[in-house]
Amino acid sequence: MTTIGITTTVPIEVLMAAGYKPVDLNNVFVSDPDPERLVNIAEKAGFPLNCCAWIKGLYGVAMEQGIENVLCVTTGDCSNTIMLMEVFRLRGLNVIPFAFPDSPSVQDMQRTLESLARTLGTTLEAAEKVRQAFEKARQLARELDDLTWKQGVVSGWENHYWLVSASDFIGDHREYEAQLSQLLDESRGRKPYPDDMLRLAYLGVPSVFARDLYRYLESCGARVVFNEIQRQFAMPNPESSLAQQYTSYTYPYSIFDRLEDILPQLRLRRVDGVIHYVQAFCHRGIGDIIFRHAIDLPILTLEGNADFMLTHHLRTRLEAFIDMLRRRAPISAHPKTKGAGSF
Numbered sequence: 001m002t003t004i005g006i007t008t009t010v011p012i013e014v015l016m017a018a019g020y021k022p023v024d025l026n027n028v029f030v031s032d033p034d035p036e037r038l039v040n041i042a043e044k045a046g047f048p049l050n051c052c053a054w055i056k057g058l059y060g061v062a063m064e065q066g067i068e069n070v071l072c073v074t075t076g077d078c079s080n081t082i083m084l085m086e087v088f089r090l091r092g093l094n095v096i097p098f099a100f101p102d103s104p105s106v107q108d109m110q111r112t113l114e115s116l117a118r119t120l121g122t123t124l125e126a127a128e129k130v131r132q133a134f135e136k137a138r139q140l141a142r143e144l145d146d147l148t149w150k151q152g153v154v155s156g157w158e159n160h161y162w163l164v165s166a167s168d169f170i171g172d173h174r175e176y177e178a179q180l181s182q183l184l185d186e187s188r189g190r191k192p193y194p195d196d197m198l199r200l201a202y203l204g205v206p207s208v209f210a211r212d213l214y215r216y217l218e219s220c221g222a223r224v225v226f227n228e229i230q231r232q233f234a235m236p237n238p239e240s241s242l243a244q245q246y247t248s249y250t251y252p253y254s255i256f257d258r259l260e261d262i263l264p265q266l267r268l269r270r271v272d273g274v275i276h277y278v279q280a281f282c283h284r285g286i287g288d289i290i291f292r293h294a295i296d297l298p299i300l301t302l303e304g305n306a307d308f309m310l311t312h313h314l315r316t317r318l319e320a321f322i323d324m325l326r327r328r329a330p331i332s333a334h335p336k337t338k339g340a341g342s343f
């Protein structure tokens with residue numbers, strides 16, 4: 001199969017049906033033992049200092065790994081990708097643009113997927129067969145999520161890692177299934193996290209310091225029971241067609257569409273507080289205004305740039321936030337006031 005880089009979660013079923021092996025450049029970037037090196041490749045090529053580290057990382061990975069084909073999302077992800085796509089073209093990569101519909105509509109998504117299939121020389125019927133082949137892997141990802149918030153035997157980091165990895169199924173969905181099945185079997189025998197740990201939600205794009213963040217939160221007595229976008233990357237709702245699956249996937253659409261998923265999940269998962277991660281120089285940070293208006297829980301807005309570990313400053317802010325949540329206890333006894341406890 002020919003490798004194709006992807007810049008966010010896209011309908012990989014169509015790519016696979018066309019004979020491509022999708023590789024999520026974000027996952028390669030952030031799991032690299034030395035991600036600064038990849039950012040440096042981009043900065044040496046002229047990417048500005050005030051450009052998001054993820055964009056620079058995607059460029060660095062593509063250059064270093066000699067990626068020849070890239071599917072770039074032009075609507076429904078990031079405006080910076082449009083210029084990244086132009087630079088990829090300049091470097092001689094074969095760039096395939098892909099635009100999610102402006103709003104969630106099964107009919108529009110059907111047309112979009114048919115068009116992508118035609119561009120890649122395959123059919124939606126073939127892609128539907130790939131969707132069916134992925135069903136087990138997607139079901140395991142849902143079980144992992146349940147074991148996180150219902151049974152309390154899967155950590156926030158494990159939840160993050162396996163959900164985010166569903167964007168390309170670590171390059172081989174059978175391997176993903178095997179490794180995840182093993183983790184689920186092992187986790188079912190674990191002692192659950194204590195009931196008195198605070199329950200957090202993580203909203204926003206995955207952070208550049210994810211591993212450190214989840215571990216640090218747990219060391220402070222709080223754990224993440226809802227990873228919003230990561231869960232979306234794994235397609236949390238079983239659907240009967242690709243068009244329906246990528247329509248109920250909220251990430252590409254309006255923040256209000258995302259809130260229709262977020263608000264019930266916050267209640268269902270009995271979340272005590274919300275961390276909204278924003279990446280430096282990212283337009284999505286502006287959405288913080290809307291989250292603070294719509295969510296009746298304490299929110300900590302956490303910004304990351306190109307530090308791949310938590311800084312002292314961020315640790316202090318996290319500690320203070322967790323302290324405040326503890327002092328607010330018992331959470332259920334408090335009337336939830338809009339904006340209360342905003343940090």
Ligand code: SF4
Nearest residue numbers: 052054055078279282
């Ligand atoms: S964090 Fe924001 S600016 Fe960076 S790639 Fe993602 S959407 Fe784009």
